[in-house]
Structure formats: structure tokens, C-alpha cells
Amino acid sequence: xxxxxxAQTIVEYIKNFTRKNSLFMLAYGTGCGAIExxxxxxxxxxxxxxxxxxxATPRQADLLLITGYLSTKTLxxxxxxxxxxxxxxxxxxxxxxxxxxGMYWDSYNTIKLLDKYIPVDVYINGCMPRPESxxxxxxxxxxxxxxxxxxxxxxxxxxxxxxxxNQKKVLKNWPLVEYNW
Amino acid sequence: xxxxLFQLSGALATILLAFTVGMFYGGIRRKIIARIQNRVGPPxxxxxxxxxxxxxxxxxxxxxAMQHMGPVFAITASITSLMFIPVLNGDGWxxxxxxxxxxxxxxxxxxxxxxxxxxxxxxxxxxNPNSAxxxxxxxxxxxxxxIPFVMSMVALMAQFHTTSxxxxxxxxxxxxxxxMFSNPFAFIAAVLAMLGMFHYSPFDIVxxxxxxxxxxxxxxxxxxxxxxxxxxxxxxxxKLTLFVDxxxxxxxxxxxxxxxxxxxxxxxxxxxVVSPRYRTEQAITYFWKWPLFFGILAILWASF
Numbered sequence: 001x002x003x004x005x006x007a008q009t010i011v012e013y014i015k016n017f018t019r020k021n022s023l024f025m026l027a028y029g030t031g032c033g034a035i036e037x038x039x040x041x042x043x044x045x046x047x048x049x050x051x052x053x054x055x056a057t058p059r060q061a062d063l064l065l066i067t068g069y070l071s072t073k074t075l076x077x078x079x080x081x082x083x084x085x086x087x088x089x090x091x092x093x094x095x096x097x098x099x100x101x102g103m104y105w106d107s108y109n110t111i112k113l114l115d116k117y118i119p120v121d122v123y124i125n126g127c128m129p130r131p132e133s134x135x136x137x138x139x140x141x142x143x144x145x146x147x148x149x150x151x152x153x154x155x156x157x158x159x160x161x162x163x164x165x166n167q168k169k170v171l172k173n174w175p176l177v178e179y180n181w
Numbered sequence: 182x183x184x185x186l187f188q189l190s191g192a193l194a195t196i197l198l199a200f201t202v203g204m205f206y207g208g209i210r211r212k213i214i215a216r217i218q219n220r221v222g223p224p225x226x227x228x229x230x231x232x233x234x235x236x237x238x239x240x241x242x243x244x245x246a247m248q249h250m251g252p253v254f255a256i257t258a259s260i261t262s263l264m265f266i267p268v269l270n271g272d273g274w275x276x277x278x279x280x281x282x283x284x285x286x287x288x289x290x291x292x293x294x295x296x297x298x299x300x301x302x303x304x305x306x307x308x309n310p311n312s313a314x315x316x317x318x319x320x321x322x323x324x325x326x327x328i329p330f331v332m333s334m335v336a337l338m339a340q341f342h343t344t345s346x347x348x349x350x351x352x353x354x355x356x357x358x359x360x361m362f363s364n365p366f367a368f369i370a371a372v373l374a375m376l377g378m379f380h381y382s383p384f385d386i387v388x389x390x391x392x393x394x395x396x397x398x399x400x401x402x403x404x405x406x407x408x409x410x411x412x413x414x415x416x417x418x419x420k421l422t423l424f425v426d427x428x429x430x431x432x433x434x435x436x437x438x439x440x441x442x443x444x445x446x447x448x449x450x451x452x453x454v455v456s457p458r459y460r461t462e463q464a465i466t467y468f469w470k471w472p473l474f475f476g477i478l479a480i481l482w483a484s485f
Contacts, residue, residue: 018234022227046220048211051227056395057311059242059402062234086403087239 012148019062019088020145021051023138026061026085028078031068033095033128040131052138058084063141066120069097069110072170075117079167082118087153090145092137093120096127103127116166119152188278192264196415199263199422202439203414204228206421209443210381210450217454228410235407242402244307251303252405256412258296262419265289267347269438270354270431284344289423290331296416297323300409304397315396318461319380319387325468326377326384332476333367333374337427340364340483346426353430361428367479368428372448373472377464378420381453384464392458421445 027037040047041054055061058081070078082091093114096102101112114120121144124137144150156163168174208225215222242248265285282288297319304312337360338344341352353360361368377384387396398409421442425432429445432438459467 014233015237018230018237022230022234024231043219046215046222048215048223049221051223051230053223054390056390057399057402059400060395060398060406061402062238086241 016146016148020142023050023052023063023090023141024055024061025052025063025065026055026058026081027065027067028074028081029065029067030074031066031070031095031097033067036128036131036134037065037067040134045131045135047135047138050135050138050142058082059086061085062089064089064091064118065094066091066098066114067094069095069102069104069107070114071110073109075111075167076171079118082156088150089153090121090141090150091118091152092141093123094134094137095129096125099123099125111170117163117170119155119163121150121152191278195263195268196260198268198435199415199418200411202442203416203418204232206417206443206446207414210446213450214454228414232407232410235410236404238403238407240403240405242400242405244400247302247306248400249303249405251300251306252401252408252412254299254303255296256408256415258292258299259412259415259419261295262289262292263415265292265346266419266422267350267426267431268422269435270350270433281345281347283348286334286338286344286346286349286427289346290327290334293416293419294323294327296412300397304400307400309400311393311395311399312397315387315393315399318393319397321461322377322380322384322386322464322468325465326374326472329370329468329472329476330374330378332473333370333479334427336364336367336476336479336483339480346423349427350431359428359430364479364482366475366482370472370475370479371424371428372445373475374468375420375424375445376449376452377468379417379449379453381449383453383456383459385453385458386461386464389458417446418442 027034029037039045041052047053052063058064062085064078064082064085066078082089091114093099097104097110098114098120101107101110104110105112111117122137122141124133126133129137141150205225205228207228208223211227212222212225264280265288267279267281301316301320304316337349340363341349341360343349343352349360356363380387386392388398389396393399398406401409422438424445425438425441429441432441
């Protein structure tokens with residue numbers, strides 16, 4: 001956890017410890033992968049023992065879970081949801097579709113690599129990933145948070161122009177307001 | 182000067198006690214629910230982690246002035262109510278003597294509503310339709326459970342000719358009995374009203390995440406959510422301690438207080454775990470049937 005090059009202060013350590021053990025998850029479940037989440041959260045696999053619990057709205061959430069493919073229409077909503085969330089925030093790309101388009105590689109209206117539009121911290125591979133893989137993904141995210149490496153939100157702020165350019169390439173009628181932070 | 186400092190530090194210690202106890206009770210509730218659903222469940226200190234994380238989050242949402250004041254109203258109401266609750270029997274605890282005066286039970290009945298009203302104002306400012314629905318549900322439900330609660334309190338006040346909590350506690354000490362035996366119908370009505378006060382299932386129509394996206398708090402994130410969680414924990418302690426003071430003879434020391442409040446807390450928790458959610462009109466009519474009947478019985482018992 002500690003090393004000489006990147007020594008964290010005690011406060012940062014405590015913050016990261018609470019952040020990793022208390023993830024309020026907003027599952028963006030328009031793709032087919034959302035069906036794996038009830039099993040992950042309920043009795044059989046019980047993600048709540050890791051501190052993962054569902055959040056009702058983006059304002060309360062720390063973790064955005066994108067399950068499955070994103071069409072250009074739903075991408076607008078994802079960007080809007082992501083920008084409504086409060087820092088520090090994390091994104092998990094769930095399933096092959098968020099990595100390379102998966103079985104929608106040839107589709108005319110789905111995006112292929114999610115990381116070009118919003119910063120993804122952890123990918124969970126598979127089609128579909130089973131609840132075990134989802135929990136492994138949560139564990140990996142917790143490791144990154146503890147090491148202070150899950151800084152997708154900072155990346156998004158610093159490279160906003162690049163992300164906006166990519167977003168506008170697929171969204172012809174730009175639906176969102178322009179921020180000036 | 183010294184007395185003021187002692188009072189202030191005592192008040193601070195009381196707030197910390199209420200916060201810690203309420204948070205641990207919330208954690209134990211999550212553990213109980215998990216065990217009943219055959220899960221492992223989060224550790225019982227999970228709520229502390231949640232609150233520390235929420236306080237360390239950025240909060241850059243602005244919908245208007247009232248939105249920032251709503252959570253502050255909620256926690257102000259909780260702490261103000263706490264200051265009027267005698268934590269232990271006798272002369273207070275840890276230098277802190279509660280702000281007792283002769284009409285404090287009537288004052289508390291009003292003060293315990295203030296937090297919900299503040300929240301309603303704050304949630305109304307955000308303009309989220311889910312918040313508006315949640316607020317109307319919450320206020321309707323409050324109309325439901327406040328009536329049996331007030332009736333049972335009025336019955337006690339009429340029966341023992343005192344409107345102060347310490348007065349009721351002194352009567353229990355002198356007569357060496359608990360008021361839940363002196364006026365059992367008032368206790369039943371108050372406990373049934375308490376089910377609604379806690380907003381736990383089956384009366385969680387206000388915060389139903391699947392129906393109205395957590396209702397009034399749907400636009401509140403980060404520090405405001407943390408503030409509301411703290412307020413909720415303190416308020417849970419306030420309600421439980423009030424019931425223990427009024428009906429169960431108060432507590433002589435902290436261990437007795439924890440045992441009694443936890444026994445009382447198990448009622449809404451265990452009732453909630455096995456019950457699905459009511460619809461709004463079902464929740465209100467629930468309170469206007471048996472709890473109201475027991476409230477009327479309590480007043481009759483007090484008069485004759």
C-alpha cells in the first residue's frame with residue numbers, strides 16, 4: 001500500500017480506505033448485462049459485504065457501472081449521468097461491448113470503446129461476465145482506489161477537450177450544455 | 182463561565198453519543214436484514230465508513246438557497262430535540278443537564294416534525310419530480326402517525342398532570358413502575374406510531390428507491406447526504422430515548438440505556454424485515470385504524 005515514491009498521507013489513506021469500502025453503485029443497465037446484477041447484489045453473491053450498495057440517483061453514486069453495449073442514443077444519457085455524479089467517481093465497463101464493441105462490432109449506431117467517451121477505471125471482460133467476475137472487478141477497483149490510482153474523474157477534467165471532441169464525433173446533435181470548468 | 186463550558190462540552194458529548202449509538206444501530210440493522218436474507222452482510226461499522234466517505238466527497242450542486250438549508254434544518258431539528266431528551270435518570274450525565282422545562286413534551290411533539298418540514302422545503306427547491314412525490318408521501322404519512330403518537334402523549338399528560346419528561350420519569354421512580362404498565366394502550370399506540378416514524382419497511386414509502394428514486398434526497402449527494410445520514414442516526418437515538426424515558430422508566434446508566442433502546446429498536450427493524458412496502462393510502466389508513474383506536478382507548482383510560 002505504501003511505497004517510498006508515492007507516500008500517501010494518513011488522511012488520504014483513511015479517505016481511500018472509506019472510499020474503497022463504501023461504493024454506492026449506479027448500474028446503468030440498458031444493455032443485456034443488467035441481469036447479472038440482481039444475482040450479484042442479493043443472497044447468493046452478496047456484494048454488500050464488500051460495501052457495494054445500490055444508489056438511486058447519480059447525485060448519490062460513486063460508481064457508474066455500464067452494463068453492455070451503448071448505442072449513440074444512450075451514450076448521451078451516460079455522459080449526462082456521469083457529469084451529474086460528484087467527485088471522486090469511478091466507472092466500470094462491464095462486458096466485452098464496452099471494450100471493443102463485442103458482438104456489435106459491425107453495428108452502425110453503437111460505440112466500440114467506452115474509454116474514448118468517459119474515463120473507465122476497470123473493465124470486466126466477458127459476454128456475459130458472471131457475478132464472480134463482477135465481484136473480482138469490484139475487488140480490482142478497490143485495489144486501485146486504495147493505491148490512489150483510480151483517478152478517472154481527474155483525467156476527465158484535465159482532458160475534457162479530447163473527450164468532448166470524441167463525444168461530438170458520434171453525437172451529431174450535441175444535447176448537453178458546454179461547461180467552463 | 183466554567184458552567185457554560187461544562188454544559189457545552191456535555192452537549193457535544195451527548196451529540197457524539199447519539200451519533201455513535203444511532204450509527205451502530207443502523208449498522209446492526211443492516212446486518213440483521215442481511216442475516217435474515219441468508220447473506221453475510223456488511224460489517225456493523227459500515228455506516229461510519231459511508232458517512233466518512235460522504236463527508237469527504239465534493240458537493241458541487243446548486244439549485245437555490247433552500248436546497249443548501251434543507252439538510253441543515255434536518256440536523257438542527259435532530260440536535261435541538263436531543264438537547265431536550267434526558268439521556269439518563271437523575272441529574273443528567275457527563276456534566277450535561279438537559280434543557281428541561283415544564284412543557285418540554287409538548288415542545289418535542291412540535292420539534293420532531295420540524296426536521297421533516299425543513300427537508301420538504303429543501304427537496305422542493307431542487308425541482309426534481311421524485312422529490313416532490315416523496316415529500317407529499319412523507320407529509321401524508323406524518324399526518325397518519327402523528328395523530329396516534331400525539332394522542333398517546335396527551336393521554337400520559339392528562340393522566341399524570343405533568344407536561345414534562347422529567348416529571349413523567351419522576352412519577353415512574355416514585356411509584357416504582359413503568360408507564361407502559363400504567364397506561365398500556367398509550368404504549369401500544371406510541372409503538373405503532375413509532376413504526377411509521379422510523380420510515381423503515383413497510384412504511385418506507387418516502388425513500389422507496391425503486392419507486393421514487395429515494396424521494397426527497399434524490400438530488401442531494403456528497404456532504405448533504407452525509408449530513409442527512411448523521412441527522413437520521415441522531416434522530417433515531419432521540420426517538421428511542423424518548424420512548425425509553427417516557428414508557429420504560431428511563432435508564433440509570435449507559436448500558437441499561439443501550440439495552441432498553443435496542444430492545445425497542447428491534448420492533449420496527451424486525452417488523453420491517455418481513456414486510457413488503459405499503460402503498461401510500463394503505464400506510465395512512467393503517468395508522469388511522471388500530472393505532473388511532475388504541476390512542477382513543479389510552480385517553481379514555483387516562484380520564485376514568
